[in-house]
Amino acid sequence: MFNRILIPLDGSESSESILAWVVPLAAQLDAEIILTTVVDIESSPESPDEAAESGRTPDAPEAEAVDGNGEVEDDQVYTAATRYLADIARQRIPASLSVTSHVIGGDPKDRIIAEAIAVEADLIAMGTHRASPIARGVLGSIADRVLRTSPIPVFLLRPGNLRGDLSAGVATPQMIENIVVPMDLATGSTAGLEAGTALATAVDARLRLITATSEAYVERPSIDSWHGRYYDGGQLRADARDYLEPFVTEAINRGINAEAIATSGNPARAIIRTTRDEPGSIVVMASSGLSRFRRWMIGSVTDKVVRGAECPVLVLPYIARPAAPEADSDPLTVGDIMTSPAITTTPDKTLGQAARLMIDHRIGSLPVVDEFGIFVGIITDNLFFPSEWYVPFSRERMYSVVDQSVSGPEGFPNSMETLRHRPVQEIMLGHRSTVSEDTKLTEAVKIMMRDSVSHLPVLKDGAVIGIVAFHDMLRLVTDDYD
Numbered sequence: 001m002f003n004r005i006l007i008p009l010d011g012s013e014s015s016e017s018i019l020a021w022v023v024p025l026a027a028q029l030d031a032e033i034i035l036t037t038v039v040d041i042e043s044s045p046e047s048p049d050e051a052a053e054s055g056r057t058p059d060a061p062e063a064e065a066v067d068g069n070g071e072v073e074d075d076q077v078y079t080a081a082t083r084y085l086a087d088i089a090r091q092r093i094p095a096s097l098s099v100t101s102h103v104i105g106g107d108p109k110d111r112i113i114a115e116a117i118a119v120e121a122d123l124i125a126m127g128t129h130r131a132s133p134i135a136r137g138v139l140g141s142i143a144d145r146v147l148r149t150s151p152i153p154v155f156l157l158r159p160g161n162l163r164g165d166l167s168a169g170v171a172t173p174q175m176i177e178n179i180v181v182p183m184d185l186a187t188g189s190t191a192g193l194e195a196g197t198a199l200a201t202a203v204d205a206r207l208r209l210i211t212a213t214s215e216a217y218v219e220r221p222s223i224d225s226w227h228g229r230y231y232d233g234g235q236l237r238a239d240a241r242d243y244l245e246p247f248v249t250e251a252i253n254r255g256i257n258a259e260a261i262a263t264s265g266n267p268a269r270a271i272i273r274t275t276r277d278e279p280g281s282i283v284v285m286a287s288s289g290l291s292r293f294r295r296w297m298i299g300s301v302t303d304k305v306v307r308g309a310e311c312p313v314l315v316l317p318y319i320a321r322p323a324a325p326e327a328d329s330d331p332l333t334v335g336d337i338m339t340s341p342a343i344t345t346t347p348d349k350t351l352g353q354a355a356r357l358m359i360d361h362r363i364g365s366l367p368v369v370d371e372f373g374i375f376v377g378i379i380t381d382n383l384f385f386p387s388e389w390y391v392p393f394s395r396e397r398m399y400s401v402v403d404q405s406v407s408g409p410e411g412f413p414n415s416m417e418t419l420r421h422r423p424v425q426e427i428m429l430g431h432r433s434t435v436s437e438d439t440k441l442t443e444a445v446k447i448m449m450r451d452s453v454s455h456l457p458v459l460k461d462g463a464v465i466g467i468v469a470f471h472d473m474l475r476l477v478t479d480d481y482d
Contacts, residue, residue: 002029002153003029003031003032004119004121004123005022005026005031005033005121006034006036006112006115006124007035007125008038009037009085010037010108011037011084016092017127020173021125021157021173021174021176021312023092023093023097024174024175024176028203029203032097032098033093034099034100034102034121035088035100035102036104036112037102038105038108038111038112038115039077039103039104039105039106040105040106040107040108081103085103108142110347110371112124113146113151114372116150121152122152122153123152123153123155124153124155125156126154126155126157127157127158128156147306148287153195153314155312155314156306157312158309158310176203176205177205177278177280177281178205178208178275178277178281178282179199179207179208180208180210180271180274180284181193181196181208181283181284182211182271182283183209183244184211191285192316195314196284197254199314201255201256207256207257207258208261209247209248209259209260210262210263210270210274211240211244212240212270213239213262213263213264236264237262238262241260244260244262268305272309275310282314283305283309283313283314284314284316285301285302285315286302286315286316287302287315287317302315332441333439333441334435334438334439334441334444334458335437337441338468339467339469339472340465340466341465341466342367342457342458342464342465342467343361344367344464345357345368345369345379345424346424347368347370347376347424348424349423350421350422350423351379351419351422353424354379354424364381364382364455365379365454365455365457368424368425368428369463374462375462377425379424380429380455382454433447433453434456434457435456435458435468436460437458439458444456448470454470455467455469455470
C-alpha cells in the first residue's frame with residue numbers, strides 16, 4: 001500500500017513524535033523509511049528562547065550551525081543535519097527496516113513536497129507543533145502548506161497524546177488498531193473508503209465508517225409538496241445508517257472487522273470524539289469531496305479534524321483515476337492541437353498578478369511552476385466561478401468564491417476584491433490531471449469530461465510544455481484544419 005514513507009524532521013521532539021506511529025506502520029507494511037531534514041541556510045538562526053519554545057533538542061541540526069559571530073555556516077549545517085538523521089536512524093528505527101537519509105537545502109515550504117516527488121515517496125508523515133522551522137502557527141505554516149498542496153497522501157500528527165517519555169526518545173510505539181473513515185452523506189463521497197479499507201486489511205485493524213447529520217431538517221417546499229417535509233434527527237440518523245450499511249457489509253465480506261456509526265451534530269467533533277473511544281485510532285479522510293475546488297474540505301471538516309484530533313490523520317489528495325486504456329484508431333494527439341509554449345506563473349506571485357497575465361494573454365488557465373520549472377499546480381478561470389454547495393455531512397446550502405465562504409451572490413464582489421493580494425500558492429489547485437504530448441486526443445477529452453475540467457497541462461519530464469483546452473477542440477471543426 002505505502003512502500004516509501006518520507007518523514008521530515010527538524011530536531012524537535014514534536015517533529016519526531018510521528019516516529020512512534022510510522023515505525024510500527026512501516027514494519028507492518030515492509031515499507032522503506034526516508035528521513036529528511038531541509039536546511040534553509042538563508043533564514044536567520046533562532047534565539048535560545050525561540051529554540052526552547054519550538055521544543056528543539058541540543059542535537060538539532062541548527063544547534064551547531066552558527067559560528068561565534070551568529071553567522072550560519074553551510075558546511076556545519078549539513079554536517080550537523082547529516083549526523084542528526086544518522087542518530088535518529090540508529091536509535092529510533094529497527095535495523096530490520098530499510099532507512100535512507102537525505103539532507104536538502106532550500107525553503108522547507110517548497111522542498112518537502114519536491115523531495116517526496118523526487119524520491120518517489122507515496123506517503124509524507126509529519127508531526128506538527130507551534131513554532132519551529134517545520135511548523136509555525138496553530139497547525140504550522142509548513143505542515144499546512146504540505147497538507148493543502150501535496151499530490152501525495154499526508155500522515156499528520158499533532159503531538160500531545162503519546163505514551164512514554166518522549167523527551168528521552170522512548171515513546172511507546174503506537175499500533176494502528178482502529179481506522180475511522182468519515183463518509184459524506186450529502187455528496188455520496190467515499191473518497192477515503194478505499195484507502196481505509198486497504199489499510200485496515202494490511203494492519204489488521206477495525207474499520208469504523210462514520211457520518212454526521214443535522215439534528216433536524218425541513219425540506220424546501222416544491223410543486224409536489226407545498227409545505228415541505230420535516231425530518232427529525234432520528235430519521236436522519238436512520239437514513240445515514242442505511243447509507244453506510246452496504247459499505248460495512250462489503251468490508252465484512254472481505255474479512256474486516258467493520259461497523260457503522262451514524263450520529264448528529266458537528267461532523268468534526270463527532271469524528272474526533274470517535275477517535276477517543278479506543279486507543280490506536282487514526283482518521284482517514286480526503287482533502288476534498290466531490291467539489292470542484294480541491295481546497296473545499298480543507299478549511300472545513302478535514303481542517304478542523306487535523307487541528308483538533310489527538311491521533312494521526314491520513315489526508316488523501318483528490319487524484320483522478322486514470323481511464324482504462326482502450327484501442328482506438330484516432331491518430332490525433334494532444335501535441336497536434338495544444339497551445340505551446342504555455343504561459344506560466346510561480347507560487348510567490350499574487351493572485352492579482354496571475355489574473356493580469358490571464359487577461360493580457362486571453363487565456364483561461366495558468367500553470368504554476370516552481371523555481372526549477374516543474375509543474376506544481378494551476379490557476380483556472382473556473383476557480384473564480386461562484387459555487388453553491390451543501391455543508392459536508394449536512395443538508396444546509398452555503399456559497400463560496402474560491403475558498404472563501406460568502407453570505408450569497410451579493411457578497412461575491414467584495415470577496416473577489418480580498419483575493420487580489422493573496423499568493424498564488426494559497427489558491428492554486430495543488431494537484432491536477434495532466435497529459436503528455438503523445439496522449440491521444442480522445443483520451444484527453446475523456447479526462448476532461450471525467451474530471452469536469454476544461455484545461456489540461458501538457459508535461460514532459462515534469463515541466464509544462466503546453467496547455468490543451470476544450471477551446472482547442474474548435475480547431476477540429478474548422479475548414480482549414482489538417
